[in-house]
Amino acid sequence: MTKKNGFLKFFIKTKKNPSAIYLRFIGKSFDLKKTTTLLIDPEKWSTSKRQPINSTTELRSLGQNLLKLKTFIIDAYNTSINEDIDTIWLGNVIKTYFNGTSNTDVKSKYVVDAIAELKASANTRKNNKGEYGLSKSRITSYNNLLNLVVRYQENNKLKVKEVDPTLAMNFIKWMQEQDYSKSYYSKIISDLKMVCREAGRKGAETSPKLLDIKASKPKPESILYLNRNEIKEIKKTKLNREALKNARRWLLLGCELGQRGGDLLNINSDKIKTLKSGNRVIELVQQKTNKSVTIPILHKAEKILKKGIPNKISMQTFNLHIKDICKKAKIDSPTSGRKFLKKGGKRVSGTYPKWQLASSHICRRSYASNYYGEYPTPLLMSVTGHSTESQFLNYIGKSGHDQADQFFELYSKRKKNE
Known part of the structure; x- marks a missing residue:
């Protein structure tokens, strides 16, 4: 034919x-x-x-x-x-x-x-x-x-x-x-x-x-987030390129707003609202779940936004810059996870310097992990968009024992005040 x-x-x-x-x-x-x-x-x-x-x-x-x-x-x-x-x-x-x-x-x-x-x-x-x-x-x-x-x-x-x-x-x-x-x-x-x-x-x-048919739901290999000290190191690290400085502002802002990368990078001035109380919030609809969330702009986020919203950046570029920034800040503690290898195009499990595993998702998990225990969990969930407390706790790697320890800590503080 x-x-x-x-x-x-x-x-x-x-x-x-x-x-x-x-x-x-x-x-x-x-x-x-x-x-x-x-x-x-x-x-x-x-x-x-x-x-x-x-x-x-x-x-x-x-x-x-x-x-x-x-x-x-x-x-x-x-x-x-x-x-x-x-x-x-x-x-x-x-x-x-x-x-x-x-x-x-x-x-x-x-x-x-x-x-x-x-x-x-x-x-x-x-x-x-x-x-x-x-x-x-x-x-x-x-x-x-x-x-x-x-x-x-x-x-x-x-x-x-x-x-x-x-x-x-x-x-x-x-x-x-x-x-x-x-x-x-x-x-x-x-x-x-x-x-x-x-x-x-x-x-x-x-x-x-x-x-x-049984479909298990395994936990992530590691709970990857930036702790308070690592965020401080990122803040004070000297960066020469304006593109990296702009990406750092997005990264630091993301750690204070608790959103996924796509939602974070789509924030603009139209989404910033002022309440009757004078407090400012960001209102958006999360792309992945279609949930409406209201995000309080706390002090650290306000400091970043005083200079205006960071310049627009693509997700792909943001992920690359996050790794560069974390590398320069020496965020290199051995961390288990799956890393994409260009040769062969596969994700391989192993232990790598932490900066190599960092991506935009580290923002949301850093927010949830660092503020856990400081604010009521339901309030944090209203920002991150988690539907249940068990989902939220699993997301940050907390177990029933962690909750029990937190209960004893609060009990001790209350007992001292009696």
């Missing part, structure tokens, strides 16, 4: 996170554009290479999935006979790639079908707060699951009824071979179980052993 001329490339339209990944398919008599249904953080997309930046295992998985989709579409085009090559044809090919069938009457028979149905109904589904619309992080989780299932199943489409403890264990072994972390593959298995349970509620056949 004569090979036809067809050119395909991927692109994103906006800088909104998450952004849909689109494809453009160009031939002699057509120029088609269609969404792939996959999503990505624009910060993680290479405009020049038209593909995800291969900085994490998840992004490499997404890149491989896009490459397979591209090959699938071009093969379908080359083998098409007397078909109208239009957006309807392209949409059907994309559906066939992800679902393994173009028969829309077969609902949730395959795992990829079940995931696609959940994504399609994202805006009309109730979330944990009883409101409609799933969070960006939840939709991203579905995309990560979809990418992995497509890679794992290859040409043998995985059925919902096949998902049982044995399959889950084989899936885990496969993810271990791909060097995914325990916390990550535990989350994937939990999501897979949830997707299949939802498909079962809609009438799909499920395994009688589906509920026997």
Whole structure:
């Protein structure tokens, strides 16, 4: 069969996170554009290479999935006979790639079908707060699951009824071979179980052993944060470059506001409000959970903001500068964690100088860890956005024994005052 001329490339339209990944398919008599249904953080997309930046295992998985989709579409085009090559044809090919069938009457028979149905109904589904619309992080989780299932199943489409403890264990072994972390593959298995349970509620056949799948939630390898002394060292470290000085202001501000990197770097003057009491706060909606939070601007944060909000900076640049700043400040205590190695493109567990593991997330955890015990936990949770006290305590690595010690400390102080 004569090979036809067809050119395909991927692109994103906006800088909104998450952004849909689109494809453009160009031939002699057509120029088609269609969404792939996959999503990505624009910060993680290479405009020049038209593909995800291969900085994490998840992004490499997404890149491989896009490459397979591209090959699938071009093969379908080359083998098409007397078909109208239009957006309807392209949409059907994309559906066939992800679902393994173009028969829309077969609902949730395959795992990829079940995931696609959940994504399609994202805006009309109730979330944990009883409101409609799933969070960006939840939709991203579905995309990560979809990418992995497509890679794992290859040409043998995985059925919902096949998902049982044995399959889950084989899936885990496969993810271990791909060097995914325990916390990550535990989350994937939990999501897979949830997707299949939802498909079962809609009438799909499920395994009688589906509920026997156990998805553990391991704690992080280490609780990485900057303590008060380390923050002082960062403050007084001499920096020659203006870019590093600006990043330091963001870093110090982040340790006083308790937000994730994306929310921190999106703070602007419009989000700063003055209460009737005269106190100033920052009001924002957290990107990951869609929660509205009100952040008191305490003394240390006010000092930083007196010079105005730091200059705009991208997440990627911020993460690089944080490492440079912490290195110059000699934040180098041996710390266990997972570090991304450029050679081989994998995250490897080990013990490294602390600065090598530092990233934007250190801001939120530093706030939670340093202020824990100084202010009531519910007040701190209202700033960080944690839903339960157990989540918050697990986040900063505190156990029941830590809480008991804190209780005795408060009791001793109270007894002295009696």
